[in-house]
Amino acid sequence: MPQPILYVAVTNHGFGHATRTASVVAEIQRQCPEILIIMTTTAPRWLLEAYIDGDFIVRPRAFDIGVVQSDSITMDRPATLEKLRSIQKNAAATIASEVNFLKQNRVGLILGDIPPLLPLIARAAGIPCWMMSNFGWDFIYRDWGHQEGGDEFLEIAHWISDCFGQSDRLFRLPFCEPMEAFPHITDTGLTGGDPRQDLEELRQQLNLSAPREQTVLLTFGGLGLAKIPYAGLSQFPDWQFITFDDTAPDLPNLIKVRDRQDRHCRPVDLMPLCGRLISKPGYGTFSEACRTNLPITTLTRHDFAEAAVLIDGVCDVLPHQILEPEEFFESNWQFLENPLTPPRHHQPMPEDGNRAIAQAVIDYLMQSA
Numbered sequence: 001m002p003q004p005i006l007y008v009a010v011t012n013h014g015f016g017h018a019t020r021t022a023s024v025v026a027e028i029q030r031q032c033p034e035i036l037i038i039m040t041t042t043a044p045r046w047l048l049e050a051y052i053d054g055d056f057i058v059r060p061r062a063f064d065i066g067v068v069q070s071d072s073i074t075m076d077r078p079a080t081l082e083k084l085r086s087i088q089k090n091a092a093a094t095i096a097s098e099v100n101f102l103k104q105n106r107v108g109l110i111l112g113d114i115p116p117l118l119p120l121i122a123r124a125a126g127i128p129c130w131m132m133s134n135f136g137w138d139f140i141y142r143d144w145g146h147q148e149g150g151d152e153f154l155e156i157a158h159w160i161s162d163c164f165g166q167s168d169r170l171f172r173l174p175f176c177e178p179m180e181a182f183p184h185i186t187d188t189g190l191t192g193g194d195p196r197q198d199l200e201e202l203r204q205q206l207n208l209s210a211p212r213e214q215t216v217l218l219t220f221g222g223l224g225l226a227k228i229p230y231a232g233l234s235q236f237p238d239w240q241f242i243t244f245d246d247t248a249p250d251l252p253n254l255i256k257v258r259d260r261q262d263r264h265c266r267p268v269d270l271m272p273l274c275g276r277l278i279s280k281p282g283y284g285t286f287s288e289a290c291r292t293n294l295p296i297t298t299l300t301r302h303d304f305a306e307a308a309v310l311i312d313g314v315c316d317v318l319p320h321q322i323l324e325p326e327e328f329f330e331s332n333w334q335f336l337e338n339p340l341t342p343p344r345h346h347q348p349m350p351e352d353g354n355r356a357i358a359q360a361v362i363d364y365l366m367q368s369a
Contacts, residue, residue: 091120173188316345
């Protein structure tokens with residue numbers, strides 16, 4: 001029997017899409033190690049290896065741009081539009097090149113999160129295309145298109161919707177927009193990584209001494225944030241704050257985790273030690289916080305349509321605090337003294353997304369082999 005081959009393509013935007021997709025791939029490998037995985041992404045290999053224990057092939061390709069950003073919330077719309085025009089202009093050549101690769105490598109199934117060109121590539125190659133996400137890029141660009149001077153974004157959103165309409169299946173994740181462009185939708189539970197560190201060992205390694213309710217994890221995605229107001233931490237000498245920000249100042253109550261590239265520690269590994277997460281809206285971070293039952297303080301993002309959907313969803317299931325950007329960037333962190341808002345519902349969200357998507361992929365590939 002020929003080896004089953006899964007081709008996985010990840011959108012070229014931040015780290016969150018890569019980590020949530022890698023979590024699904026890790027589950028596929030755990031259940032069925034004979035499946036060969038080709039990861040098509042510009043995400044760094046160390047990030048993928050932080051979630052995937054087994055072997056995989058990396059194909060460094062980018063089929064979309066997402067949003068051009070200087071940090072995790074500062075967006076450059078003109079640069080994004082220029083990149084999108086280039087992607088459209090070169091679409092035929094991109095498709096032809098990738099079809100050749102897929103046929104040469106006898107790929108049996110394509111899974112994407114969530115490059116719009118992928119269904120067109122799959123159709124041209126005659127291979128089923130399954131996708132997974134809580135939003136499509138048409139949702140983001142259509143919102144921009146409805147704003148003044150956004151006609152070109154609206155045209156691109158229509159084109160992307162047409163692309164998504166040629167996919168064979170969508171695994172729609174929680175905290176989602178309707179994603180009506182997709183013809184066949186399967187709703188799934190939360191995806192993401194699970195903590196895998198010994199908590200007492202990790203506590204000692206990081207020299208954590210504050211109680212859990214006064215231990216705060218700061219994480220703002222792979223691009224981080226500019227001008228985080230770290231000076232305000234001096235107001236809370238009895239608290240401990242944990243960051244992955246290499247540029248953060250040296251403060252007595254700020255612990256900087258420096259070993260991400262050595263796979264020793266990920267944000268999700270630290271979540272069980274913390275009483276609160278401070279973050280910007282992001283599916284991967286919110287999902288892992290829900291899976292570890294970690295309360296969230298989050299900034300808003302009024303210019304990125306997914307953010308409102310994420311914040312509304314997390315308010316249902318976790319204790320939370322919503323901050324306007326100016327409340328954070330111009331603050332002395334006094335918001336930490338305010339009580340969190342209880343979740344609107346107490347029904348936990350299903351957490352079976354990794355397993356459900358992995359099982360569907362395995363069933364298809366093994367039956368097709």
